[in-house]
Amino acid sequence: MENQVLKNIKKRRTIYSFKKEQVEEEKIEKILEAGRWAPSWTNTQPWRFVIVKDDDTKKEISEIFLEVFRKGIRDAAVLxxxxxxxxxxQYHFVEDGAVATQNMALAAESLNLGSTWIGVFDTxxxxKVKETLNVSKDLRAISALPIGVPEDVPEKGRKDISSxxxxEI
Ligand SMILES: Cc1cc2nc3c(=O)[nH]c(=O)nc-3n(C[C@H](O)[C@H](O)[C@H](O)COP(=O)(O)O)c2cc1C
Structure with missing residues (x-):
């Protein structure tokens, strides 16, 4: 009973190193489209995306985050x-942003790309992210998602379903 969606959910990993390769514009559009179609509270769609391809801006943003993410952010095709x-x-904006992030991470996986979910909210x-990107203080930053061609795909496990x-009632 494995289908492509189920396979992608399991296959997606957090990627820490990317090849310095461009990604077709069409793929980036598909990924954003997956974010756009995420569910949200009463279909409010409160998400706004900043798409960073410029190397200098990626570098500037990378320096905000921990060392472990920096090279990945710089090498990824898009952030x-x-x-x-x-x-x-006002009620569920965090979940809305999270589900849009996950939709995009899964879309990337389905296009044989990798992504890194970097938590930003309330950190x-x-x-610093808002200031660097000159984004209104009224918005909240949920995640930073570098996307690109993975260099290494780490292995990860999960807790046993029984735990x-x-x-079950
Ligand atoms: C809300 C959220 C925040 C995260 N923030 C970080 C982070 O700050 N540092 C990090 O190394 N990974 C972060 N991750 C990625 C997780 O470490 C990763 O999803 C988890 O270890 C499982 O690995 P996998 O995604 O490869 O299955 C975050 C993931 C989520 C969903």
Whole structure:
């Protein structure tokens, strides 16, 4: 019963190193389209994306984050920063931004690209990201998602399903 969606969900890994390769514009458009079609509270779609391809800006942003992410951000073909507008959804803006991020990570996987989910929301980096990109202080930054051709795909495991199910009633 494995289909492509289920395979991509399992195959997606957080990628820390990318090849310095361009990605076709069409693929980036498809990834953004996957973000656009994410579910959100009462379909408010409060997400706003900043798409960074410029090398100098990627470098500047990379310096905000921990060393482990810096080279990946610089080498990735594109860096998508997911913001949300809490005025559009005051209740669930974090989940909205998160689900858009995951949709894009899965879309990238389906196109044989890799991504890194870097948490930004409510960290000391959030203000720095907004300042660097000159984004309104009223928006909240949810994630930074470098996307590109993976160099290494790390292995990761998951807890056993039996330890995740609290009850089956
Ligand atoms: C909300 C969120 C924030 C994350 N922030 C970080 C982070 O700050 N540093 C990091 O190394 N990985 C971060 N990750 C990636 C996780 O470490 C990774 O998803 C987890 O280890 C499972 O690995 P996998 O994505 O390869 O399956 C984040 C993931 C999520 C969903």
């Amino acid at each position: 998508i920063i997911v913001f949300v507008d809490p005025d559009e959804d 000391e980096n959030e203000e 995740l199910i609290l009850k």
